[in-house]
Amino acid sequence: MKIAQARLVWSLALLVLASGACGGSEAPAQTGGAAPPVAPPSADAPAAAPTPSAESAAGVRAFDAGNYAEARKSFEAAAKKNPGDYDSLQNLGLACEKLGDTPAAESAYKAALAVKPDLETATTALSALYVDAGRNDEAAAVARAGLARHPASAVLHENLAVSLAAKGDGDGATKEFLQAIQLTPADPMFHLTFAHWLNVWKVHGAAVHLDAARDLAKEDYGLIVSIGFEYRMAGEYDSCVKILDHAITIKDGGEVRTHRALCRLGLKDEKGTLADLQGAVEKEPTYAPAHYYLAGRLATSKRYRDAAAEYAKYLELAPSGSLAKAAAERMKAAQDAAGKKK
Numbered sequence: 001m002k003i004a005q006a007r008l009v010w011s012l013a014l015l016v017l018a019s020g021a022c023g024g025s026e027a028p029a030q031t032g033g034a035a036p037p038v039a040p041p042s043a044d045a046p047a048a049a050p051t052p053s054a055e056s057a058a059g060v061r062a063f064d065a066g067n068y069a070e071a072r073k074s075f076e077a078a079a080k081k082n083p084g085d086y087d088s089l090q091n092l093g094l095a096c097e098k099l100g101d102t103p104a105a106e107s108a109y110k111a112a113l114a115v116k117p118d119l120e121t122a123t124t125a126l127s128a129l130y131v132d133a134g135r136n137d138e139a140a141a142v143a144r145a146g147l148a149r150h151p152a153s154a155v156l157h158e159n160l161a162v163s164l165a166a167k168g169d170g171d172g173a174t175k176e177f178l179q180a181i182q183l184t185p186a187d188p189m190f191h192l193t194f195a196h197w198l199n200v201w202k203v204h205g206a207a208v209h210l211d212a213a214r215d216l217a218k219e220d221y222g223l224i225v226s227i228g229f230e231y232r233m234a235g236e237y238d239s240c241v242k243i244l245d246h247a248i249t250i251k252d253g254g255e256v257r258t259h260r261a262l263c264r265l266g267l268k269d270e271k272g273t274l275a276d277l278q279g280a281v282e283k284e285p286t287y288a289p290a291h292y293y294l295a296g297r298l299a300t301s302k303r304y305r306d307a308a309a310e311y312a313k314y315l316e317l318a319p320s321g322s323l324a325k326a327a328a329e330r331m332k333a334a335q336d337a338a339g340k341k342k
Contacts (some may be wrong), residue, residue, distance in 0.1 A: 017108035050085040053078050057089060068098040079111070086115040090122040097129065105129060118149045120156075127159040131166070154183035158190055165197045173197060181209075188216035188223060192230065199233040206234040214243055219252045228259055237266035254284025258293060273297060281310075288317035292327055299330070304338035307331075 050056075058076030075092035078085050093108035109126040112119055123146035130139035143160035150156060161176030177194040185192060191213040195206040210227055217223045224247045230241035240263035247256050261276035274297050280290035295310035313333035315324060 011252065028299055029182040050082060050087055053081060053085070053088075055081060056085065056088045056091070059088065059095070063091065063095055063098075068095045071095040072099060075108075079108075084115050085299065086112040086119055086122070089115065090119060090125065093122065093125055097125070102129060102133065107328070120146065120153060122148050123150070124153065124155050124159065127156065131159055131162050134166070136163040138164045152183060154187070154190065157183065158193065162197075165200075170197075170201055170203075185212075186216060188213040188220075188227075192218070192223070192227060195230050195234070199230060206230060207239070210234065210236070210239070214239075217252060220237050221247060224250070225256055225259065228256075228263070232259065232263050235266065237263045241267065254280040254287030255291045257283060258287065258290045261293060270297070270300075273329070274301075281313075286317060288314050288321055289323065291317065292323045295327070295330065295334070299334050299337075302337075304334045308334035308338060 009119035055074050055078035059071045072095040074227055075088045078088035089108050089112035093105040093242045096105035108123045112122040127139045127142040140163040143156050146156045157176045157180035160171045165173035181190045191209040195209040198206040210231055214225050228240050228244040244256055244260040257276045257280035261273045264272040277290055277294035281294055291310045291314040295307045299307035308331050311327045
């Protein structure tokens with residue numbers, strides 16, 4: 001897909017199986033100086049379309065091939081040659097994001113918008129970048145400015161919704177989420193993101209949107225697993241098990257089995273929970289959470305020695321993990337209980 005046509009959507013940080021970060025061993029070049037600020041909406045005549053250059057064409061080819069460092073160099077050269085080349089500037093931002101250089105990406109998007117304030121792709125990308133960075137006031141401001149020019153942009157409504165949700169404005173966020181879904185009802189991510197926030201708010205209604213996302217997800221493994229996770233957060237355990245059954249037919253692994261086990265636990269299916277967790281550690285021994293949750297089920301069955309061993313395995317794999325403190329405490333309790341059983 002050509003990057004000029006790429007639609008940037010805020011990615012759920014909660015996605016259970018996030019794709020790996022792009023980049024390489026070569027340190028990315030630095031962009032020169034601070035870019036101009038985003039220009040406010042005005043009635044000025046639109047910027048003339050930039051004349052394609054050899055440098056910009058080379059950047060597009062490199063980006064499409066996944067050579068982001070090379071793409072960055074080419075787009076920098078194109079923008080230096082023609083500071084009004086807003087396509088190269090916004091594409092430079094995309095390449096910098098792929099390389100993990102957020103400040104340079106921000107500068108590039110701002111520079112593109114200074115040349116062409118109605119550039120929807122750069123507005124969307126900049127607001128998404130601010131959302132990901134937790135800069136929610138800035139994200140909302142950029143998204144609102146973009147919507148003044150592009151009121152039918154579902155992605156800008158989505159970015160505004162997420163920034164408002166993160167700021168605690170549930171009513172405002174809900175309005176924007178529903179607008180995004182109304183504009184683009186066939187996008188499963190819009191349904192999933194709204195369902196996630198409904199779960200965060202502990203508001204009923206997530207299941208409807210998760211069902212919609214499920215029906216639209218097709219064979220997208222990461223998306224399917226994320227939907228399963230949100231079904232569990234919504235207390236829809238039967239739907240959770242069913243969709244993760246499907247995920248496992250696509251790709252089996254410790255993570256997806258652990259999530260299904262927790263859904264089975266919600267259904268009070270102790271036998272199925274234990275079987276899934278045992279399968280998880282067998283399938284993917286290095287997936288630490290599976291050991292932690294397996295230890296819990298073993299302790300419930302009074303298999304304290306085995307439980308202590310599983311907690312120890314979790315701590316070996318994830319000594320600084322989010323469950324490490326609980327694992328250490330429970331391992332000690334299991335060891336004590338095992339000693340008393342002798």
